[in-house]
Amino acid sequence: xxxxxxxxxxLSRDELLALIDRAAAMKAxxxxxxxxxxxxxxxxxxxxxxxxxxxxxxxxxxxxGHPIVLRSGELQLSRGESLRDTALVLAxxxxxxxxxxxxxxxxxxxxxxxxxxxxxxxxxxxxPVQVLADLLTLREAFGRVEGLKIAYVGDGNNVARSLAVVxxxxxxxxxxxxxxxxxxxxxxxxxxxxxxxxxxxxAHAIYADVWVSMGDEDTADRRRADLAxxxxxxxxxxxxxxGAIALHCxxxxxxxxxxxxxxxxxxxxxxxxxxxxxxAQKALLELLVAG
Numbered sequence: 668x669x670x671x672x673x674x675x676x677x678l679s680r681d682e683l684l685a686l687i688d689r690a691a692a693m694k695a696x697x698x699x700x701x702x703x704x705x706x707x708x709x710x711x712x713x714x715x716x717x718x719x720x721x722x723x724x725x726x727x728x729x730x731x732g733h734p735i736v737l738r739s740g741e742l743q744l745s746r747g748e749s750l751r752d753t754a755l756v757l758a759x760x761x762x763x764x765x766x767x768x769x770x771x772x773x774x775x776x777x778x779x780x781x782x783x784x785x786x787x788x789x790x791x792x793x794x795p796v797q798v799l800a801d802l803l804t805l806r807e808a809f810g811r812v813e814g815l816k817i818a819y820v821g822d823g824n825n826v827a828r829s830l831a832v833v834x835x836x837x838x839x840x841x842x843x844x845x846x847x848x849x850x851x852x853x854x855x856x857x858x859x860x861x862x863x864x865x866x867x868x869x870a871h872a873i874y875a876d877v878w879v880s881m882g883d884e885d886t887a888d889r890r891r892a893d894l895a896x897x898x899x900x901x902x903x904x905x906x907x908x909x910g911a912i913a914l915h916c917x918x919x920x921x922x923x924x925x926x927x928x929x930x931x932x933x934x935x936x937x938x939x940x941x942x943x944x945x946x947a948q949k950a951l952l953e954l955l956v957a958g
Contacts, residue, residue, distance in 0.1 A: 671778040671785045672951060674771075675795035675833035682954075683802075683837050687812060690803045690950035694943070702957035703732025706762040710788070713739040713768040718917060719788050719796070722944035723765055730949055735761065754780035762956050784955035786948075794825045797916050798833040799947035801874070804940040805839070808912055809871055813838030817914075818870040818907065820844045820863045820897040821924050822890065826876045826916050831857075842866040846893045863897050870907040872936075874914045875899045875924040891923060899925040904934055912936045 671677060678686065693700060708727045712720060720736065727734040739745055744753055754777045757764050764781060766774055767788035778785040787793055802812050809815055817834060819827050823845050834841045835857065843859045844866035860866050867873050878894045879887045899913050913925065913935040921927035929935055 670955075671781075672795060672955060673774055673778060673785065673787045674793045675798065675829060675836060678836065680836055680838065683833070684812060686799065686950050686954055687802050687806055687837070687947070689953070690799070690943070690947040691806060693949050693953075694803075694946040697729050697946070697949075700949070700953060701731030702953045703727060703730040703762060705731070706956070707733040707735050707760065708952070709735050709737060709757050709761045709764045711737045711739075711742065711764065711766040711768070712788075713744075713766070714789060716767055716788075718941055718944055719767055722948055723788065726945045726949040726952065729945075730952060732762065750776045751780040753777070754785075755782075758782040763952060786951065786955070790825065792825055793829050793832075794916070795829045795833050796944065796948055796951065797826055798829045799951060800940055800943040801830065801914060801916075802834070802837050802839070803943045803947045804914065804936050805872060807939065807943075808936055815871045816840040816842065816869055816908070817872045817874055818842045818844065818863075818867040819874045820866060820899065820903070821875050821894050822878050822880070823849045824876055824880055826874075830874065842870065844897060846897075863903060864906050867903055867907040867911075870911055872912050872914050873899050873904060873907055874916075875919075876916055877918065877920060878924050894924070898923065899929055901926070901928060901934070904929065914940055917941055 710723050724734040758781045763784045765786040765788045769791050771790040771792035774787045774790055805815055806812050817839055819830055831841045840857050844863040847861050878890050904911055913929050915937045919925055919930055921930050
């Protein structure tokens with residue numbers, strides 16, 4: 668079993684697909700597995716969170732464990748204690764550590780010194796736990812993961828990068844559509860174009876994220892103008908494969924990257940996707956802690 672889950676590449680394709688199958692079984696019977704009984708999991712939040720905190724905290728509880736939520740101001744990290752020392756102490760008390768932070772190097776360093784599994788709950792470079800939920804959602808919608816196509820449209824960010832990396836690992840074709848020069852070019856989608864219609868052709872799902880992420884507020888107006896052609900609406904869904912669905916990792920801004928009609932309509936699995944964070948992460952915790 669992989670010692671940590673930092674960018675998703677720690678898993679083989681067979682392990683990833685087995686994890687998604689296990690997540691589906693856990694969703695059907697959420698209280699049957701208790702691998703964390705009598706154990707605790709540290710959840711370190713240096714960035715704000717809604718879905719990550721809810722899904723991990725509830726998931727650890729359903730696995731029989733105790734989630735210890737630690738905000739940045741509650742740790743000596745805020746007063747200069749090193750990540751190495753933090754890892755050495757946390758690992759003496761918990762079965763696993765999740766961390767949501769900025770620099771990806773911080774997660775890597777924490778894992779280097781931790782005697783228990785470390786899970787990347789989000790960094791500026793990667794958001795692999797989100798893609799586990801995305802793959803579970805695709806499995807529910809289409810009965811499989813391998814052989815599907817996802818088109819990611821809009822701003823290239825940590826979610827886009829993880830979708831390209833982990834999606835490809837699971838046998839999903841990932842196409843990207845973004846303006847020339849967008850950070851999406853630094854990811855690894857199977858194809859990349861500045862034409863959203865070209866990217867979504869034959870796609871089973873169209874994926875969006877916010878156009879203005881944390882730290883990008885100074886360029887918000889330019890981003891909105893550049894990305895306006897990449898909005899998910901019914902017309903763009905019509906250009907995808909029959910029965911295509913919209914996905915979004917949330918939070919959403921209706922009228923920007925996705926229309927309200929799609930976000931709250933029948934052509935999306937976004938709210939299932941948000942719930943599936945819990946089930947996919949439970950399967951991941953079981954794999955990392957119990958094998």
